[in-house]
Structures are given as structure tokens and as C-alpha cells.
Amino acid sequence: MSTRKKILIADDEPDILEILHFNLQAEGYEVHTAKNGLQAIEKAKIIQPDLIILDIMMPIKNGIEVCNELRMLPAFQKTLIIFLTAMSDDGTEVKGLESGADDFITKPIRPKVLLSKVNALFRRVPKESSSVQLGDLQIDREKYNVSYKNQDITLARKEFELLSLLASKPGKVFLRNEILSKIWGTEVIVGDRTIDVHIRKIRQKLNLDCITTVKGVGYKFEL
Amino acid sequence: MSTRKKILIADDEPDILEILHFNLQAEGYEVHTAKNGLQAIEKAKIIQPDLIILDIMMPIKNGIEVCNELRMLPAFQKTLIIFLTAMSDDGTEVKGLESGADDFITKPIRPKVLLSKVNALFRRVPKESSSVQLGDLQIDREKYNVSYKNQDITLARKEFELLSLLASKPGKVFLRNEILSKIWGTEVIVGDRTIDVHIRKIRQKLNLDCITTVKGVGYKFEL
DNA sequence: GTAGAATATTATCAAATTGTTAACGCAATT
DNA sequence: AATTGCGTTAACAATTTGATAATATTCTAC
Missing domain, CATH: 3.40.50.2300 (Response regulator)
Structure with a gap:
């Protein structure tokens, strides 16, 4: 991180x-x-x-x-x-x-x-404001908010965490397992569809084509 | 000063x-x-x-x-x-x-x-100034009082501490745990509702939309 | 091109979280 | 002793969220 x-x-x-x-x-x-x-x-x-x-x-x-x-x-x-x-x-x-x-x-x-x-x-030293700039998209972990072209976008917690994870390594493909363990932990068990739904919500709210599906593998964040 | x-x-x-x-x-x-x-x-x-x-x-x-x-x-x-x-x-x-x-x-x-x-x-060490100006809102930690548009507002101690904490880093989301440990300390145990109630009282007294709820996470002060 | 698998979409519902109000105990003050 | 204000909690209302099921769509291998 x-x-x-x-x-x-x-x-x-x-x-x-x-x-x-x-x-x-x-x-x-x-x-x-x-x-x-x-x-x-x-x-x-x-x-x-x-x-x-x-x-x-x-x-x-x-x-x-x-x-x-x-x-x-x-x-x-x-x-x-x-x-x-x-x-x-x-x-x-x-x-x-x-x-x-x-x-x-x-x-x-x-x-x-x-x-x-x-x-x-x-x-x-006060640790850096864990804020990420990616083009016009800004993700600020401290402020817990996302903005696109300086327009604030409200994401629910899981949505934010998921986007935040994907955006932490742009280009890297996160396996579904990886996502599950990092966001839901190893204890909780949720179905695979759950991820899809959250991905969808993010895509919808961002209205920006930045999450790519890698079929059979997982998702990655780009541009 | x-x-x-x-x-x-x-x-x-x-x-x-x-x-x-x-x-x-x-x-x-x-x-x-x-x-x-x-x-x-x-x-x-x-x-x-x-x-x-x-x-x-x-x-x-x-x-x-x-x-x-x-x-x-x-x-x-x-x-x-x-x-x-x-x-x-x-x-x-x-x-x-x-x-x-x-x-x-x-x-x-x-x-x-x-x-x-x-x-x-x-x-x-980042020096924390005793008095904070945020728009029309002024918080004076030394005098222990808050004023909005030069109009004094009376806050109880906990209310003041809570507002003061949130306003110390505008935009930053304070987790409930963080709030508890910083205002109540790690020893005291109070229910979660307690924070809400104080937040409510502040919102009511300030009559100003400046504390945002981040569901599942905490609260933050803005504008 | 098609079957089968994987993902997208949508609506729904239960659970989690927060908001609100009132009430209680306590300490300081009168 | 009575009053007042503060901090806390209980109880309930309101809201949001996250997960799932069901269905549609897309992709891939053959």
C-alpha cells in the first residue's frame, strides 16, 4: 500500500x-x-x-x-x-x-x-496523505473520497475499498481470490457474483471505462 | 499565540x-x-x-x-x-x-x-495552532469557544473536543475507533451511539452542514 | 457458429449502520 | 435541598449497504 x-x-x-x-x-x-x-x-x-x-x-x-x-x-x-x-x-x-x-x-x-x-x-514524519492521482481521477484514502475532474463521487465502503485496491496497482490484474481475501478477509465467504455487482456499481458511478474484465482471471484498473 | x-x-x-x-x-x-x-x-x-x-x-x-x-x-x-x-x-x-x-x-x-x-x-513537529479559522467558522482551542460569523456558539466540553478533533484535519475521515481513543481514551468504554448523539448536538447547535457521515467508517469535517 | 462457462445486470431483502428522542445519573452550582 | 447542565444510554425509526438469486449477455474453446 x-x-x-x-x-x-x-x-x-x-x-x-x-x-x-x-x-x-x-x-x-x-x-x-x-x-x-x-x-x-x-x-x-x-x-x-x-x-x-x-x-x-x-x-x-x-x-x-x-x-x-x-x-x-x-x-x-x-x-x-x-x-x-x-x-x-x-x-x-x-x-x-x-x-x-x-x-x-x-x-x-x-x-x-x-x-x-x-x-x-x-x-x-506524518505519513503521506495516501492520495492517488490517476489522470483526472483522484482517490484519497484519508478523506475516503473519490473525485473525477474535481467532481466528488460517492462510493459505499466496499465499493471504495475495491476501487482503491484495484487502483493501487494500475495495470495489475487482481485475481478474484486475491480480491476476496484482501477486501473480505479469509474468514468471510461471499459468492463470486458479489464482486461483479460491486464492480458494476463502481463502473456505473464513475461512468468511466477504467476497470477491465479479464475473463477467467479477474479485474484490473487502467487509465 | x-x-x-x-x-x-x-x-x-x-x-x-x-x-x-x-x-x-x-x-x-x-x-x-x-x-x-x-x-x-x-x-x-x-x-x-x-x-x-x-x-x-x-x-x-x-x-x-x-x-x-x-x-x-x-x-x-x-x-x-x-x-x-x-x-x-x-x-x-x-x-x-x-x-x-x-x-x-x-x-x-x-x-x-x-x-x-x-x-x-x-x-x-507540525505545530498545532490553538485557533482555527475555517470559512466563517472559528475554533479557539485556548479560549475553548466556537463562533460562526462572529456569533458565539456554546458547546459542551465533549462536543467541543469532538468538533475540534474533526476540524483539526478538514476532509480527513476519523474512524469511530479513532474518535473514541482520542477523545475518550483507551480505558473508557462508551457505546457507539454516544458519538452519534454528540455529533447530532454539534450539528444542531452549529446549524451548519459541515460534518459528513461516512457510513461504515466514521465522520469528517468539511467546509 | 455453437455450447458452455464466465460475467453483467437487475431487483430484492436482510443486516448493518446511523439518526433521533427521551430519560437517567451525576456533579457542580445556587 | 433544589436546580441546572452534561454525558451517557436505551429504545426505536430511518437509512444505507451488501449479498444473493434470477436472468440476460458476452466470451471462449471447440
Whole structure:
């Protein structure tokens, strides 16, 4: 349901890059890397990571510069930033935190500590408004509503859940069994026709050809 | 506009307590202290601080125990917690972060670093303003009153809390469970009808169509 | 092209959910 | 002691929903 968190690591030492990459990836994050400050900024703009880990001492642009520059942009106002540094010098650390960093890790890096800090940071961040935009169709799980071309459409609960499920992976075919277990659970037993009826109601209300039947298999959401 | 943030510091060393107290107070925070784990828990319940700074090594109850115990309570789910420790031992640090701490500071404490971290943490937390303007409707959490088109409306406490909760995230659907745990707490058990009745009273008093029922899910505030 | 299977459609009904009103206990206030 | 207001619940009404049966239609394999 929730896309993986994206992390961008910027450090000029390949070893560190690799270690962090490995550990964070193993933890389930989508990891990207950059080997200097400039590249970090460029990649950040493309990837739009949830967290950026910046080495302070880097060629071309140092971590603090990168941080300051990114914080200027509205898109990075809320992005989490962690600094890495070899120095255990007060001044640098303070400067880093004041430039809008969320945490600070001193080298040598202990992977477990890093992971814990990363996890702790994400725990704090209010989770994204699970809203999905698909063309003119918008599905907002939090607000529990669906709108097409900014026109609200009222769906009953099961209808909403079903559409929400199908739309969570556009193009993917959901088997009838899959749908049953995800929406009705494994305990409840309902007939196959029930799904059809709900599908029909959704199609009717949306008045939009976006749910395709895959005969003998299931349904998928498209366009 | 914004009440001062409350910080509770727990440490058994009076010197540290004093230094932190002085520094944080100078920074504009309302500081409280406790000299052991048990006292920390008691004071925390009364004061409801925004941030708790816990020494790990404390008599009676250590910092991690305190943290775990507080995190059990719904009121402290979101409270920020920072650990202090003399050890630079990986294991402890990880255990601390995993028990739900938000940061970690190793002794000897460098006041500037501490202040920066504290400020950084608060910067992350979405500040809830005490007064909300929504169209012609105004909700003032501090004064505990609601007005529509500058006309005061008298709501009973539960009614106010309920409206205030719903209005805190306009559009978001609050599940009945969510409402129960946030307004009545997890201990108290009240029937489902109770929510309805309060909703009705609010609707009646506001005489404004702003609370939408999402059947089978909950309620949401809109417009 | 046709039989058989799978899905679509429609109407119906029971169950689940919420709305409404009145009444009760309790605490604070007069 | 009497009054008032609040929070809760009970009881019942009103509404919505979800499941099914029955029937029609479409698709697929042969």
C-alpha cells in the first residue's frame, strides 16, 4: 500500500557509499547515491527522496551547502536530511543542525545506529496523505473520497475499498481470490457474483471505462 | 499565540539538571525536572510535556524503562523523547532508539548541540495552532469557544473536543475507533451511539452542514 | 457458429449502520 | 435541598449497504 521510502546518499568515499547502500537497502528502502555535492542536488531534484544523507566533507559542494541550497526549494522544505561527519566538532554540528538538518551522525559509522536513526526519523514524519492521482481521477484514502475532474463521487465502503485496491496497482490484474481475501478477509465467504455487482456499481458511478474484465482471471484498473 | 513548549528533564546528577535547565530556559522553553525515573513518569503525566529528555542511567527506573512505559500510554504516543547517555555503546543506543526515542545525545553534553537538536526536533513537529479559522467558522482551542460569523456558539466540553478533533484535519475521515481513543481514551468504554448523539448536538447547535457521515467508517469535517 | 462457462445486470431483502428522542445519573452550582 | 447542565444510554425509526438469486449477455474453446 505504501511505496518504499526513497533515500539519497551523498558521500565521496565509495566504501561508505557501499556500506550504507547495502544496509539501507536490506532494511527495505529504495537507495540512490551521489558522489559529490553537485550530483546530490541534481539527483535529489529528479528522485525527490524522502531522506537525504549528506557527508559534510565532499568535493565540489559540501554537505552544508547542499542542504542550504535544497532547503531553499519548496519541494525540499520537508525532506529529511541527515549529516555525516568525521569531525566531532561542536561548531560544525551546530551549523549543520541550524541549516535545517534533522540529525547528525559522526564517523566512524555504526550501521545499526544509522538504521535506528533513520527508522526513528521516518516514524516521526506524518505519513503521506495516501492520495492517488490517476489522470483526472483522484482517490484519497484519508478523506475516503473519490473525485473525477474535481467532481466528488460517492462510493459505499466496499465499493471504495475495491476501487482503491484495484487502483493501487494500475495495470495489475487482481485475481478474484486475491480480491476476496484482501477486501473480505479469509474468514468471510461471499459468492463470486458479489464482486461483479460491486464492480458494476463502481463502473456505473464513475461512468468511466477504467476497470477491465479479464475473463477467467479477474479485474484490473487502467487509465 | 503559541504557548511555550514544555520540556521535562530527568537525570540523577544535579549538575546536569541545572545546566540543561538553564540553557533550555534561556532558549524560551518551560522546563521541568525530575531526579529519577519514577518521578519522571509521575511528572510527565501531570505536566504533559512536549519533549522529555531522559538520562538512561537513573536510579529506581532507567531511561529506557521510562520510555517504554510512557509509550504505552496514548497521551505519550507523540511526545518527543531524547536520551542522554555516558556510554557510546552501540547496543544501548539502538535499544533506546527502538524503544521509540527520537534522538540520542552522548555525554559529555555540549549545550549548543543539545539546543540545536531540541530546536531541530520541534521544527519537525507540525505545530498545532490553538485557533482555527475555517470559512466563517472559528475554533479557539485556548479560549475553548466556537463562533460562526462572529456569533458565539456554546458547546459542551465533549462536543467541543469532538468538533475540534474533526476540524483539526478538514476532509480527513476519523474512524469511530479513532474518535473514541482520542477523545475518550483507551480505558473508557462508551457505546457507539454516544458519538452519534454528540455529533447530532454539534450539528444542531452549529446549524451548519459541515460534518459528513461516512457510513461504515466514521465522520469528517468539511467546509 | 455453437455450447458452455464466465460475467453483467437487475431487483430484492436482510443486516448493518446511523439518526433521533427521551430519560437517567451525576456533579457542580445556587 | 433544589436546580441546572452534561454525558451517557436505551429504545426505536430511518437509512444505507451488501449479498444473493434470477436472468440476460458476452466470451471462449471447440
